[in-house]
Structures are given as C-alpha cells and as structure tokens.
C-alpha cells in the first residue's frame with residue numbers, strides 16, 4: 445500500500461527494498477536447504493559405528509596407550525609448551541578479522557591500499573585482500589616463530605629458519621591468491637547481477653571445491669615438497685600387492701621429502717580419479733619397519749576404498765555453497781554492512797567483512813568437520829586391521845606415530861573435541877584390542 449502523496453522515486457525505492465527482501469529470503473531459504481543437504485550427507489556417509497561390540501564389551505581405553513612414563517612426560521611437556529603459541533595464534537588471527545571486518549578500519553584500509561593505483565574497485569579487492577592476509581600473517585608470525593622454536597627444541601622440526609620463512613612467504617602468497625580471486629569474482633557478480641549474485645557465487649564456490657580437490661595435489665603440494673616414486677624393492681611390491689588385494693586402483697606410491705622440515709611420521713592419500721596417489725613421508729621409510737609401513741598404507745587404502753576424499757569433497761562443496769548463500773542473506777542485513785562501512789556486496793569495502801565472516805564460519809564448523817573426520821579415520825583404522833590382519837604392527841605403528849609426533853595419547857577432552865581430526869592414540873590402540881577379540885571369536 446502506497447500512502448497518498450508519495451512521489452515516484454520513493455515508490456521505486458520501496459519496490460527495490462521489497463525485491464531486496466525477497467532476494468534475502470531466497471538466499472536464506474537456499475542456505476537452509478543446502479545446510480540440510482550437508483546434514484543428510486553427513487548422517488548417511490559418516491561411519492558412526494565401525495566395529496561391533498566384542499563379546500564381554502569394549503576394551504577399556506588405556507589413557508597411556510602403553511607408552512612409557514618418559515614418553516608420556518615428554519609428550520605432555522611438549523603440549524604444555526606448544527599449545528599456548530598455537531592458541532594465541534588462532535586468537536590473534538580472529539582478533540585481526542574482527543578488528544578489520546566489524547569496524548570501519550578495514551574499509552579505510554581497502555580504500556587506501558588501492559589509491560596509488562587509481563583506487564578502482566578491482567584494485568581495492570585485490571590489494572585489500574593481500575593487505576589483510578599479510579597483516580594476519582605478520583601478527584601471528586611471533587607466536588608461530590615461538591612455536592617453531594619449541595618444535596626445534598623438542599627435535600620435531602628440522603627446518604632451517606630460511607626454509608621456515610620461505611614457507612611462510614609461499615603460503616601467504618597462496619592464501620592471498622586463493623582468497624583474492626574468489627572475492628574478486630564475488631564482488632564482480634554482485635555488481636553484474638545484484639539480486640542473484642549469491643546464487644552464482646554459491647554454485648561457483650561449490651565447483652571450485654570440486655576442481656580444487658583434483659588440482660590441490662598437482663598444484664599446491666609440489667610448492668612445499670618434492671615427490672619421487674618409491675623405488676622398486678620388496679616394500680614397493682608389497683604395497684602394490686596390498687593395493688591390488690584391496691581392489692583399489694593405485695598407480696603409484698610416492699615418497700615426500702618431508703625430512704627437510706620435520707621428524708614427524710605421516711602418510712596420506714589425496715586427490716581422486718587420475719590424480720589419486722598415496723604419499724608416504726621419507727621419515728616413515730627411514731624409521732619404521734616394513735610391517736608398520738604396510739599398516740599405514742593399509743589405513744590409507746581404507747580411505748580409498750570408502751571414497752573418503754569424494755565424501756569430503758561433497759560435504760565441502762555443499763557446505764561452501766550453503767555458506768555463500770548465507771553470506772547472500774547476511775550481506776542484505778544493513779547492520780553488519782553499516783558496521784563495516786560498506787554499502788553492499790558490490791562495494792569492495794565489503795572485503796574485510798567477508799574475510800571476518802569466512803573466518804568465523806570456518807571456526808564454527810571446525811568441530812563438526814572433525815567429528816566426521818574422527819569417524820572416517822576410525823573406519824580406515826579398522827580397514828587396515830582387516831586388510832593386514834596384523835594388530836601388533838598396527839599398535840606398534842600407532843605408538844611410534846604418537847612418540848615421533850610428541851602427541852599426547854589422551855589429550856584434554858575439549859581440545860580433542862574441537863581440534864582432533866583423528867581418534868586419540870589411546871582409542872586407536874583400544875580398536876586393535878577389540879578387533880583382535882572379535883577376530884578370535
């Protein structure tokens with residue numbers, strides 16, 4: 445209803461406002477639908493229970509995981525030394541995101557960094573992102589450097605300071621590029637199609653997650669490590685036979701030159717389809733007996749068998765799309781924009797607010813992601829036991845992993861719930877005990 449006497453321009457503004465509100469509601473509904481889809485995929489694809497209860501109940505979880513008192517003490521004192529800098533680092537990066545995203549400081553920064561280049565919106569987005577990423581990195585550099593000192597002191601890091609700084613610079617560059625380009629597209633869309641930008645951006649972001657999952661191992665991993673095929677020999681033959689027995693196509697087992705940086709032991713599987721590969725750290729080859737390396741590879745093959753990378757990619761793609769649709773709703777709410785000193789998603793001054801919202805969203809979904817991850821990892825553990833039928837090597841390997849990485853076998857519950865992406869060593873050793881009792885049955 446238009447009151448009598450309202451002039452033309454006002455009426456049309458009112459209409460725009462209604463269209464905006466309809467658009468905002470569509471964005472919210474889309475976000476909710478996608479979030480429900482993510483929840484369904486998580487509920488259906490997460491292996492909530494990976495091992496039946498053995499007769500007589502589950503093995504009690506021994507919080508020491510069978511480590512010696514000296515090993516436990518060393519892991520504990522490392523955690524005490526390393527945890528504060530890493531939590532401080534997280535807190536500082538959030539504080540930076542809040543400071544620039546929820547005040548007008550960020551908008552001013554975006555304006556001023558682009559001024560020498562003419563101040564166009566493209567430069568505001570690109571240089572604004574680079575400036576914010578670099579500031580975030582510089583602020584967290586002191587606690588990160590202290591964490592590196594601790595890692596050196598405990599013999600966990602072998603990286604030279606030159607290599608450490610080079611890594612920090614390279615990852616800042618990669619973060620800047622991977623943040624600036626998507627945000628440039630987002631602001632461009634908001635300028636081109638002001639009502640439906642979020643829908644295009646959500647679809648594009650989902651696509652980017654899927655493509656990224658293919659390209660990450662090819663494009664990003666080589667920026668940090670060199671990979672060489674595991675040389676021919678009994679171990680290579682055994683691992684390829686294991687993969688064949690597992691019924692999964694693995695063309696190659698690669699060795700990463702991780703010892704340039706760390707003494708930690710690790711292996712992983714990344715990519716899928718033609719880019720899928722199993723990667724084993726050279727530290728693993730240097731320090732573990734073959735039986736334990738086979739156990740690690742069998743765990744990784746468990747991920748391949750269960751298509752865990754595909755599940756992760758699907759959840760990531762849907763979740764990212766839901767997040768972008770939610771941005772579409774949040775960025776029509778005047779309150780946040782006013783706070784950030786931006787006119788709307790088409791205004792490059794929105795960049796600091798976007799980075800804050802992404803940081804906050806990422807932190808909020810971390811416990812959910814890790815909950816799913818822990819179950820998926822537990823399934824891969826059981827798969828390794830099924831495939832190798834060698835619980836002794838599995839347990840010995842878990843202990844070696846914990847000792848070499850100075851991981852507490854039974855970390856504080858809250859921290860594990862929030863940050864733990866694998867079951868604890870204590871739990872993993874208990875899996876093997878349960879598995880053995882079920883196998884004997």
Ligand SMILES: [Zn+2]
Nearest residue numbers: 743747821824
């Ligand atoms: Zn795993």
